[in-house]
Amino acid sequence: MSEPITAAVLHGDAYARDPFPVWERLRHEQPLFHDTIDDRWLLTRYDDVAAVFRDHETYSTRPYQRIFTDVIGPTMVQMDGPDHDVRRAIVAPALVGRRLEEHYLGLVDGVVEGLFDRLPAAGPVDLIAGVTGPLPLRVVATILGLPVEEDAYLHEVTNRVIAALAGEEPARSEGIAAHARFSARIGGLIDARERDPGPDLVSAIATGRTEAGEQLSRTEIASFISLLMVAGGETTDRALSTFWWTLLSDPGLLAAVRAEPALLDAAFSEFMRRDGVVVYEDRELTRDVEWHGRVIRAGEIVRVSITSANNDESVFRDPRRFDPARPDLRLGKESRAGGRADGVAGHLGFGLGKHFCIGYQLARAEVIAATRMLLERLPAIAVRPGTEPDLRIRWFHRYVDRLVVERV
């Protein structure tokens, strides 16, 4: 019998590079694990993680409050209950379903094309600097109806806000100031769109109302736009570059999607299950709860491991195998209700329940459009020797640090 896993293991280099054997042992031996270094209670089994996501009354997103509220003001992500529902009801119709398809998805192709047009015609191609990095923000800016010249400015605001979220000075104060300036600058645009709405997302949010007539204030609209840039930026960039690394490091898979690009949809679902990008989410307990024979007190933090849950062998057979046709994964579009039934389960890579990712359809559209363009424009590429990506957990995400290719 090997030694029990200690908190130091979860903070070590070997775990960051390959956490899967550790999670497998935790799921079997210590399904509730006290990370004494971060003082968090880690859950790693699929059903446990799904149960936490589903019960927002017991597991609050309050931990985000300390991170986000000071920097960009209050947004839906750190609210639970009716406050959250009202805000989500105002913005969600613009970001999912028919409105997204009719007004915004067409814009994604244009943004993707513009980025590929600017790639060097010969020599090495840095796919993160050239495509995956700029893509998500440019898409958000385009659907918001912001002028393309604002691109560099939006990048600066987003980077400052992200740097501020870690809470260290002077980055924190700089991020707060950057958001305040952005908020003042976008105020005029919000006024104009409210008076004379167009098909853009700022108009949709500024004129959005719940059935009871509630609307977002100016300040909240600016906070929500910052949230979109932060929540949709790095996640999509990292998902896309890591998805491309997955394809490039598996010649059989690459050949299959090249021959049949329609396979990309299922391949992306399988990627979100096997690897994804968001490794953990934290929740604060609103009451005492018992997990695996141990009582955890109100106010303590439960950390769910999404990527461990998605590799739970009791749900997904041979979980480290990449199989875009796997019968135990729901392969199409994700859903907020998710979960498992009849031997088929949804992956948890976009979360589940109340805070389920609002950008899941947009992210998928970006990934599919950009990957189709990659296969078309760069039909024969390989990772540039000497620049092999380092795929590992950094903070709450698992992703590659670089992706430089050359034509072969």
Ligand code: HEM
């Ligand atoms: C592949 C890319 C993406 C991944 C992996 C991802 C992942 C997630 C996850 C796991 C959550 C749940 C957080 C929680 O329960 O605490 C979430 C929520 C959220 N995501 Fe995404 N996301 C992605 C892309 C996007 C995009 C493109 C946008 C918007 C443009 C976006 C906006 C949001 C927002 C606003 C929330 C909070 C929703 C709420 O609190 O109700 N995400 N995302």
